[in-house]
Amino acid sequence: MSEATSAVELAGTVQARPLTEAQAGIWYAQRLAPENPAYNTAHILWIDGDLDVAAFVATANRAAQEAPALSLRIRDEEGGPQQWEDADYRPAIEVVDLGTDADPAATARAQMRADYLSPVDPGRDRLAQQRLFVLGPQRFAWYLRVHHLVTDGYGMALFSERVCALYGAADAGSPLGPLAPVFDEDTAYRASDKRVRDAAYWREHLAGVPAASGLGPGFAPPAAEALRLVRPLDASLRERLLATAARLGQPWPDLVTALTADYCRRHAGVAEAVLGVPAMGRLGSASASVPAMVMNVLPLRVAQSSAPVEEFVRSVGSAMTRARRHGRYRSEQLRRDLGLVGAQRRLYGPLINVQPFYQPLLLRGVALRTEILSTGPVDDVTLGFRGDAKTLLDLEVEANPSLYTPAQLEAHGARLPAFLHAALAACDAGRSLDDVPLATPAETEHFLYAVNDTAHEVPDTTLVALYEAQMAATPDAPALEFEGEVLSYAQLEQRSRALALQLRAQGVGRESVVALALPRSLELVIALLAVQRAGGAYLPLDLAHPDARLARILDSAQPACVLAFDDAVVRFPGRDVLTPAQWSRDSAAALDADVQPQDAAYVIYTSGSTGEPKGVLIEHRAIVNRLEWMRTHYAIGAGDRILQKTPATFDVSVWEFFLPCLCGATLVVAPPDAHRDPRAIAQLIRQRNITTLHFVPSMLSAFLAAPDAQGLSVQRVFVSGEELGAELRDRFHATMHGELHNLYGPTEAAVDVSYWPAGPDDRSRPVPIGFPVWNTRLYVLDGRMRPLPPGVVGDLYLGGVQLARGYLGRADLTAERFLDDPFVPGARIYRSGDVARWRADGAVEFLGRSDHQIKLRGLRIELGEIEAAVRSAPGVARAEVMLRDDRLVAYLQGEGGAEIDEQVLRSHVAARVPDYMVPSAFVALADWPLTANGKLDRGALPAPAVQMGESAPRTPTERELAALYAQVLELDAQVGAEADFFGLGGDSLSAVRLLMEIQKRWRCDPGLGALFATPTVAALAALIDAQPAQADHGLAPLIRLAPEVTGSTPLFAVHPAGGIAWNYRDLARALSPARTVYGLQSPALDLAEPLPESIAVLAADYADRIATVHAAGPVHLVGWSVGGIIAQAMAVELERRGREVGVLALLDAYPAECWRAEPEPTPVAALRALLAIAGYDPEAHPELDTRERVIAFLRRGDSALGNLPEPVLDGVVRAVTGTNRLVRGHHHVACAATVLHIRAGRDHATRPHLQSSLWAPYTAKVEAVELPFLHAEMTGRDAVARIAPLLSQQMSRHADVTKGNA
């Protein structure tokens, strides 16, 4: 036993000893999250029948006596936390009679809920509680709540079983086992070679382990209460499970674990998953019959397998056997071994917990039903199987509500049993798990057919027929506007027909291709129509492309001719070029092209991943569907004015060009290059009354950042071409008025195949790409082309009438991407190469190209997730993240070009994504490089600069820290005081290394959060230097309440009776940053310090302390209550030392003689002084009459005072009683300073003699002020709002007087 043991007073049978490894993990986790009640485990046993209450109470109390773990107390000692048994803490059962309550069960449930959802401080509170609620003559509820520190679920069951066995039994049977041997076992294991071997095994086994992932995306700390779902598994599944297990000769728990593991892996969409398998650790152990915390979680690696299920199950079974051999090694330790630091870097994803030995509890003569309330914190999800599988097997799902919805839990409750059924069938048929679909048959049906039920009648015709009809219907309406010129529909018809006839004469007809190399102009639109009216397909070319690329495209497409302006003719040597000057402008002849729906309408080249452009050929029927859908769905009509600003080479331009001619609207053609100029676009919208336009999200972001976009109003804005971020959607609605629609589709499927209304009320994150358009199908499929259930990431396939015919002249590429639809005979689908998942409502979420997903040090990272985190920071207008040289770099732009503090930003991001996803560099950009299509040109983003810092380190801590930076980051150069750890190339991994070095050198851990917030050498050094003050919980005799300001006279605030000066924080904050404010706290708080003999001695002590921070010059003093008495005595002492006292402010304080006759406070009354310090009126809470109640009250009120360590509470009691005694013996002497007395005007009704004038004998002058507050409120926020200006004014006036005298 350690030395600390002897210092602790021993009680009970378990003597003080350190926590076991299993307990230590929970202790520290609870300490890190003191407000989280998730470590409370609890259950209810609903009892129906004739319960003998007295006998049951005796039984429950006897069992509690047999289970010393439930009476453990824990306390932090020098050498670490110690625990011992305290009979006073034994959970004697409390009987609560609710027999007269209107709804006793609901009331009992509410009380239990309030109990187990209240955080427990294991250093102070009882760790176990049992209550028997009497709900009626025949109905009871037995409630048991135990902190996970002292027992695990198995121990809870042992205890409950023991109570049930004892109740009404003639023979007491075997008692629960003793606890001490359980602790001995842990001590022995810790010192054993076995532990060293186990550590080595795990290190080797877990080399290169993949990152943990849950059934869905994201990480979140465990919530106070997990979601729970229980689904009994049906007999056919249980029978099949047992039969298959018997056939394989494998225990059924291993079989169900193996299959469930693959279920989890498939949801995570990874090749290998790490699951957690709880191990009860009872077999062959001293803990076999002891309620205690013993259970461990063993990591289980499960990789994708194409082998027969049987083989897979055997291999998982032997992996579990091997794991059990080393199963005593704690998983918390394993995480530390692997450097998995922080809540977001976990060792395993979902837990799979099979409890085959579970048997329902039985209590003599009554009916019993167990209801589990809480089994401890759930990081992600726990898939539990409880029962023997013969008579019963319950699937129990527990999930973190921050990551899962109840509906998702319901879905798993149906999907997992279906998967197990199918997997067992596959096993019996000798097939592999690859053959088992993840979706249930109902989900398959729904996500193949119901969500794609988009059949809609569209005339089987051509674009040409549609716009020719419109031209004939509204000949005089304006069709086209460009830089002041307007063409009517009749003129457009005339000119396009003339050119079409000319092209016909040159041999252009059905299936011909004509290239257009025209900038935005009237001629461009005329040419598009003319080519189609001649029967051909147009091929747009971008003259900004290099000649070589243009040549490759023309060689591939073999156009009949090229339409271009004069200046571009030289770009097409050897080609037949027709310039507008040569175009025929007028003709009376009719066209005879006879264009058919299956004819090619246009060919657009897209860049191929290999660099060779691919020509996508779209037929009339496909684009007619797309345009007719859009016209109808958005009710676009003759009144609309549509902006044409998208380059013709980008297929979004197709609807801009043609939609107006389908409905008699006007097409407003933007000047060339206007599409990249936010100001020009804003001007066009305003001056030309645009109703409808399109943006690529990158451009929309830039547009919204421009002042000209503010307050703009349009009917509707479409976005597509890139992912629409939720922040951008929100910024759109905050900036301008209009509908926002997110569209999605590749060139290969006629512009867009899905739509999502991203209106101002849309809160979706991410913004979905939405639902399929008319006559269109969306599939999210796995690698075996099977539909996936909602929430699971897969490949997005597109089907329906809009698919392209294929790639021009590339049957090979066409065959690669356009496949037979496995679900609709005779139809085709297109493999989009995009990654997506269904939402439960049938909308699709786009998750990026697979190449936007990166891997950094083996961790899967979605850059989009980091981008979303950066964009959510205040002031960030736009952000993009990319991986450069193995570093994550964030590029960003502030709103209105404002600068953003990198450290603030880093802290913001660190609060939202796992530490390894925090970019190591943030680069502010004023301009975003764009490609010709207006998308972000990632390749052109600048590399981040390395900042070494210019000024040399100054203090010893800074010098040592700078050296550590260089050492950890392996830098040769000298690191400056202002150098930023992350600016130097630090990342989360090196950050952890740095923190370990700091821990070694300074014995303090500022934490990763602090490093993110203060990453410079100077700032971090300051933090390290300040650490000792923080380590003592802010209880030092002198604390700084407001930051230091040079040149102003500091204010010292003297503690009230409780000895703590935290109550002055509001006042200090109100006076900051103009003035430094210090708090003086009682030395009596530290039990090791002797009590001062008198107020005069105390005042002298405080005067000494003032001198340590402010050696000379005047000081201001403020004191509330007892603090005022001390402050006046300090004024006397300071003046005696020749120091000037400026303002002496006494907040509702009265001279010592007023208190001489008052009785001395009891310890509880003393502790109630904390209530006043926390800002409550102690008089209003007479019910807080025990230490526990006072503390519990403070904690509920979120006061830091509720978390004071036990010895400090003793210190508070001593300070109050000690100081009160000193006050009674104090006789005031007059001081020269003026007293500013502020009286609590709403108080003292029973003591009207308490007046400001009582101070008159002890000061040169009293300035009396009365404010309408209670005594207890004098340092609270409302009073401070009145007092701070008063004090501030007095202190400044004093400064003026002093200057005037000088």
Added chain:
Amino acid sequence: MTNAVPLTLERMRADIAKALDESPEIVTDDENLIDLGLDSMRVLVLTTQWAETGIPLQFSDLAAHVTLAGWWEVVQRLQAGSAAQK
């Protein structure tokens, strides 16, 4: 009451090895079977198998001392008891 072949030390060794997917040599008499990876469910399966040889073996008999030698002692005692009953 049964004609089953009486349980032997070597058959127990072989059964344990099979449950662990290991060769019998690894199951020495005094090795802690937990350290070999045995779990409650497998112990239960072994209990049932061995009880079929005609001894009133129970899970709790095996849960206490988890070595082959310890188990063999229990089995021998039960076998002696069963023989006395005949």
